[in-house]
Structure formats: C-alpha cells, structure tokens
Amino acid sequence: MQDPNEDTEWNDVLRAKGILAPKQKEAEITEEQIQEMMDDAINRRTDLRSGENGSKKIDDMSLDELDELEDSEDEEVLEQYRQRRIAEMRAFAEKAKFGTVREISGQDYVSEVTKAGDGIWVVIHLYANGVPLCSLIHHHMQQLAAKFPQTKFLRSIATTCIPNFPEKNLPTIFVYNEGQLKKQYIGPLELRGEKLTLDELEFLLGKVGAISTEIKEDPRPQIRDKMLSDLESQNIDFY
Secondary structure (H helix, E strand, O other): OOOOOOHHHHHHHHHHOOOOOOOOOOOOEEEHHHHHHHHHHHHHHHHHHHOOOOOOOHHHHHHHHHHHHHHHHHHHHHHHHHHHHHHHHHHHHHHHOOOOEEOHHHHHHHHHHHHHOOOOOOEEEEEEOHHHHHHHHHHHHHHHHHHHHEEEEEEEEEEHHHOOOOOHHHHHHEEOOOEEEEEEEHHHOOHHHOOOOHHHHHHHHHHHEEEOOOOOOOOOHHHHHHHHHHHHHOOOOOO
16 A cells, blocks of 8 residues: 655645645654753753863753763763673672582581681581481472572581481581571471471571572461361361
8 A cells, every 4th residue: 555645746646636635744853842851861960960070060061062961971871880780790600609519528517617708608418318308308408509509508427527416316407607507407397307398498598598588488387277277178166
C-alpha cells in the first residue's frame, strides 16, 4: 500500500483534488523547548549551580556550553559508576576464592581454620566414614560451598583433629570467623537428624552469619505446628 504521506507527484495531485488529506507536518522542536529541556536536566545537578572552583556558572552558559557540559558530565557519571562496579567485582573475586569442600588433616587446622584470614568465615565438618548423617551433611555442604564461594567450607575426620573424639558426637560442625569460634553444632540432635534438608542447613549457617542467605525463617515446621496439623487431619479437637 502506498504511503499517503510520501512525497510523490501522484500524491500531490491527489491532495490537490482533495482525495488525500494534506500531508501531516512533523512536529518541530523549537529552540525554546530545547532550552527548557536543558534547564530541566541542569536543575537536577545542583552541585554545579554555584560555579565553585572557578567554573562558569550554569546560568551564564550558552546552549553550546550547556550541551558540552551535559555530554561531559554524563561521561563522568558513567565512568564513576564503571570504576565502582570494577572495584566491587574485584572485591568479590578476591573473597570468592573457595567454592568447594576441602579435606584437611589435624595438622592443617590452625592454618586453615583459626588463621584463615581477616573477614573469612570457615565452616568445618568433623565426620567419620560410615555415618549416614555425615554423608548427608557432606552432600549438602558441597552445594552450599558452590553457592557461597566467599565462605571456606572444610571437612576432616574427627579423630585426626581431636584424638578420641566420641562418635556419638558426630557429625559436628564448627563455625569460625577470624579465628574465633562463633557456633558449634554437635551431634545428630543439634543437626536435626537424617531428615536434615539443604535449606535447613543453609538457614542454620545463615543465622550465625557464615553465609549471606535469603532464608530468614526456619524451613522446618515447629513441633507444635506439626502436632496441630496432624490433629486437624484426624479431625480431633483438643481445645
């Protein structure tokens, strides 16, 4: 279909005979409107209005000078943002240097745990082979280590770190920050047994501050809530 606004001799004839409507004129931006738009943009930059440090006051600038200022300031803002993002990414990269669960021996404990470094959180799992809950926690920790690479996740056979460590206390998790023991979970009861979920372990470690989790509420229902749910399912009114 031919464009009725197209500049052709045929369209001009049709317009002259009233068959086509007059061609619509494109809206033009006046110099006054440009000045208003520039004023709006400039008014948002109140820090430049005073003309400090020998710079020319904005109110005294011409349109060309304002144009140049607009371009240079946008570039400056973008450059500042770029440099800030680079600094943030470098800081994250320096801390995000773990990402796996590493095995250590008792001889490594001081250097890897208590002297891990400034700002470093360490989660160490003491385990024994053949204990199902230890295997489950190791599986969960592997996923958490990949998800939170700024935290150092370690594991060690318990008796290599603490001679004669009671197997009834396994699994055990110690949480350190800058050489200080911040939390300990000792034994199946504190670690919620073999039904411990990944989200629950993430919640427990996040609550202490070892990881920056978004899980702020305990994923496991409270015992009373579970009892109420069971009773309601059986249509039992105990009030």
